[in-house]
Amino acid sequence: MDYILLPDLTTYKKHAIIQVHVSRKWSFHGATEKGPLQHIDMVLSDCKGNSIYAEIPANLAEEKGALIETNQIYDISRFRVTAAKTAYKPIDGDKMIQFTTYTIIKPASNPPPTFPLYIYQLTPFDEIESQIQHKTKFLDVLGTITEITALKIVHIEGQLSPTIIRDVMIEDLSRKTLKITLWAKRATSFTIQDVYDPVSKKPILALFVGCLPKFYKGVYLSGGAACHWYFNPTIPEAEAYQNRRGGETIQLHLPTQPKHALQTFQPPTIEHKTLEQLLTMNPYDYPDTGYECTVTITEIDTSNTWWYPSCTKCGRKTTPHNTAYYCDWCKWDGYKFKYKLKFRASDATAMAQMFCFDNIARYIVGKSCEVILRSTNAATPIPPDLAQIVSLKFTFRVIPDDSSFNNQDQVPIALRIISITTAHGRQHALPLKPTNIIEGTSTPQNKLQLQLIENSPSNPFQNLSTSTPPPIQAARKLIYPPLSNPVTYQHTPKSDGEEEITEVLTDYCTT
Numbered sequence: 174m175d176y177i178l179l180p181d182l183t184t185y186k187k188h189a190i191i192q193v194h195v196s197r198k199w200s201f202h203g204a205t206e207k208g209p210l211q212h213i214d215m216v217l218s219d220c221k222g223n224s225i226y227a228e229i230p231a232n233l234a235e236e237k238g239a240l241i242e243t244n245q246i247y248d249i250s251r252f253r254v255t256a257a258k259t260a261y262k263p264i265d266g267d268k269m270i271q272f273t274t275y276t277i278i279k280p281a282s283n284p285p286p287t288f289p290l291y292i293y294q295l296t297p298f299d300e301i302e303s304q305i306q307h308k309t310k311f312l313d314v315l316g317t318i319t320e321i322t323a324l325k326i327v328h329i330e331g332q333l334s335p336t337i338i339r340d341v342m343i344e345d346l347s348r349k350t351l352k353i354t355l356w357a358k359r360a361t362s363f364t365i366q367d368v369y370d371p372v373s374k375k376p377i378l379a380l381f382v383g384c385l386p387k388f389y390k391g392v393y394l395s396g397g398a399a400c401h402w403y404f405n406p407t408i409p410e411a412e413a414y415q416n417r418r419g420g421e422t423i424q425l426h427l428p429t430q431p432k433h434a435l436q437t438f439q440p441p442t443i444e445h446k447t448l449e450q451l452l453t454m455n456p457y458d459y460p461d462t463g464y465e466c467t468v469t470i471t472e473i474d475t476s477n478t479w480w481y482p483s484c485t486k487c488g489r490k491t492t493p494h495n496t497a498y499y500c501d502w503c504k505w506d507g508y509k510f511k512y513k514l515k516f517r518a519s520d521a522t523a524m525a526q527m528f529c530f531d532n533i534a535r536y537i538v539g540k541s542c543e544v545i546l547r548s549t550n551a552a553t554p555i556p557p558d559l560a561q562i563v564s565l566k567f568t569f570r571v572i573p574d575d576s577s578f579n580n581q582d583q584v585p586i587a588l589r590i591i592s593i594t595t596a597h598g599r600q601h602a603l604p605l606k607p608t609n610i611i612e613g614t615s616t617p618q619n620k621l622q623l624q625l626i627e628n629s630p631s632n633p634f635q636n637l638s639t640s641t642p643p644p645i646q647a648a649r650k651l652i653y654p655p656l657s658n659p660v661t662y663q664h665t666p667k668s669d670g671e672e673e674i675t676e677v678l679t680d681y682c683t684t
Contacts, residue, residue: 174190174248175190176190176191176192176219176248177189177190177191178191178219178221178223179191179193179217179218179219179223179224179225180223182225182254182268182270183254188250188251189250189254190248190249190250191217191219191248191249191250192219192220192246192247192248192249192281192284193217193218193219193225193246193247193249194217194218194219194244194245194246194288194289195215195216195217195241195242195243195244195245195246195247196215196216196217196218196224196243196244196289196290196291196292197215197216197243197263197292197382197383197399197401198213198214198215198216198241198242198243199213199214199215199383199398199399199401200212200213200214200234200238200398201213201214201398211231212228212229212230212231212234213228213229213234213237213238214226214227214228214229214263214398214399215227215228215229215241216263216264216292217270218288218289218292219288220284220285220287220288221287222287222289224264224266224292225264225266225268225269225270226257226258226262226263226264226266226269226270227252227269227270227271227272228269228270228271228272229272230271230272233272233273233274233276237272237276237278240278241278244290245280246280246281246284246288247278247279247280247281248277248278248279248280248281249270249276249277249278249279250276250277251273251275251276251277252270252271252272252273252276253270253271253272253273254268254269254270254271255268255269255270255271256268256269257269259309260308260309261308261309261310261311261385261399262309262310262311263310263311263383263399264292264294264310264311265294265310290406290407291380291382291403291406291408292382293313293380293382293408294313295313295314295315295410296312296313296314297345298314298316298345298349298351299349301314301351301386301392301394302386302388302392304386305386305387305388305392305485305486305507306485306486306505306506306507306508306509307507308385308386308485311382311383311384311385311399311400312384312385312386312394313380313381313382313383313384314343314351314353314380314381314384314394315345315378315379315380315381315406315408315410315411315414316343316344316345316351316378316379317343317344317345317376317377317378317379317414317418317423318341318342318343318365318376318377318378318379318423318425319342319343319344319350319423319425320340320341320342320425321339321340321341321342321363321365321425321426321427321428322339322340322341322428323339323428324337324338324339324360324361324428325337325338325339336356336357337356337357337360337361338354338355338356338360339354339355339360339361339363340352340353340354340355341353341355341363341379341396343379343381346413346414346417351392351393351394352391352393352394353381353384353393353394353395353396353400354387354393354394354395354396355396355400356395356396356397357397359396359397359398359400363402364427365377365404365425365427366427368404368405369425369427371424371425373422374422374423374424374425375422375423376414376418376421376422376423377404377405377425378404378405378406378411378414378415379402379403379404380402380403380406380408381394381396381400381401381402382399382400382401382402382403383396383398383399383400383401384396384399384400385397385399388486388487443462443463443464443465443570443594444464444465445464445465445466445467445568446464446465446466447466447520447522447523448466448468448518448519448520448522448523448524448525449522449523450522451464451466451523451525451571451585451588452523452525452584452585453584454584454585455583455584456573456577456578456580456583456584456585457578459572459573461572462570463570463571463572463591464570464571465568465569465570465571465594466520466568466569466571466588467520467566467567467568467569467595467597468518468519468520468525468527468566468567468569469518469519469520469564469565469566469600469603469604470516470517470518470537470562470563470564470565470566470567471516471517471518471519471524471563471564471603471604472516472517472563473515473516473517473555473559473560473562473563474515474516474517474526474528475554475555476515477513477515478513479512479513479514479515479555479559480510480511480512480513480542480545480546481510481511481513482498482508482509482510482511483508483509483510483511483531484500484502484503484505484507484508485505485507485508485509486500486503486505486507487500487502487503487505489502489503491508494506509543510542510543510546511530511531511542512529512530512531512534512535512538512542513528513530513531513534514528514529514530514534514537514538515527515528515587516528516562519603519604520604521604521605525585525587525588526586526587526588527569527571527587527588527589527590528574528587528588528589528590529589529590533590533591533592533593536593536596537562537565537567537593538558538559538562539558540558544558545558545559563603564599564600564603565596565598565599565600566596566597566598566599566600567593567594567595567596567597568593568594568595568597569588569590569592569593569594570590570591570592570593570594571588571589571590571591572588572589572591573585573586573587573588573589574586574587574588574589
């Protein structure tokens with residue numbers, strides 16, 4: 174059988190057959206490890222050592238994913254070859270493979286013994302920081318393990334369920350150290366019991382692949398779904414460590430905890446209140462965990478911009494500098510556009526001004542800020558994809574915004590969303606505005622509003638009005654597809670000045 178080598182794949186070779194070794198495989202579940210499966214990712218290599226990234230979509234994950242195991246060789250045909258992703262690529266390359274319902278997977282018979290065991294491209298420790306702003310690919314590093322921390326429960330703001338992490342410290346040949354933070358199942362599955370001898374105390378060389386560069390109180394790597402590791406790998410770069418460190422010894426201890434110790438955390442019970450109750454409370458009476466409220470989005474606030482340029486290193490707002498942006502805080506020129514979304518919402522008891530930052534806004538809108546910005550122009554200050562959030566219903570967990578604590582009326586001015594508890598879907602009618610409406614005292618009354626119309630709010634912007642609408646006498650029906658079952662999910666917010674370890678929650682996995 175004639176197999177196509179991976180570099181020779183093109184979109185035109187519809188009947189190509191490849192024989193590949195599955196170097197790595199992981200499942201991507203999005204925001205939480207218990208969330209819905211989004212896709213299965215793999216790193217494949219041919220007999221010449223060429224590699225490519227492959228993806229099985231969610232609708233085929235159960236069927237096709239069960240046919241493939243790590244460290245096995247397969248003949249694969251009837252797949253699509255597409256352009257590689259522009260960010261978070263497991264390996265370098267301009268192409269990737271996508272499995273389809275027609276893809277055929279067969280175990281290889283009598284494959285040659287030349288398939289590589291390791292697919293990697295090492296990044297020196299001193300070059301990791303420069304990769305933080307790019308985020309084009311995952312990084313691979315090599316080093317001697319010097320320390321392993323105990324499993325730790327991290328309860329991040331806005332994340333109702335706790336997260337388990339473990340830090341692993343490694344050291345390169347120049348004695349530079351690097352922290353790798355493993356998350357969820359990656360943290361609990363990490364062990365050195367089968368490779369470390371406490372008697373001889375021989376150092377363990379570890380190759381970590383598929384890590385994300387991060388900055389939080391210093392540069393570190395995040396080990397989530399794509400992260401794998403190999404102990405004492407037989408690669409050329411390992412010889413230098415053997416020559417220099419072969420006679421050294423190191424005392425390593427892998428702390429262990431009983432499972433019940435990691436299961437004792439119980440998320441707090443959050444009280445549910447109406448908007449009328451929330452907007453008549455003293456901001457200082459709110460608990461740190463906030464309150465839940467169920468609301469429908471009714472208007473988008475355009476009194477301020479809904480995006481801001483965020484520093485890719487510290488997360489703070491950057492300032493214009495020449496033709497780009499610059500962070501005065503950490504002296505960094507890398508930036509990324511993120512949401513700072515404001516809107517009004519109602520539950521029929523009151524109307525409230527609400528706002529949220531990037532991670533939560535991405536769930537509400539369904540697309541990243543940078544994607545939405547591409548469709549923005551002077552004629553459409555609110556892009557259709559952003560306008561369509563009107564009539565979506567959510568259960569939010571909220572706290573008063575900072576400005577509320579200086580309000581002389583001692584009531585919240587606006588509510589900050591710190592997590593999403595439930596998404597109820599699109600509503601056929603917006604809540605009626607009560608006559609005894611209670612709002613934050615500084616809420617603008619005359620701004621761009623989305624009117625109740627007979628069709629979808631994502632229609633062209635001639636449906637937008639800058640005048641204050643007349644009082645609504647009756648709710649008018651909005652025509653949408655049938656509602657699906659409510660979807661429950663949780664997410665971690667990030668404020669204007671925060672660049673926390675929460676982003677790696679997108680790295681959860683199952684293996």
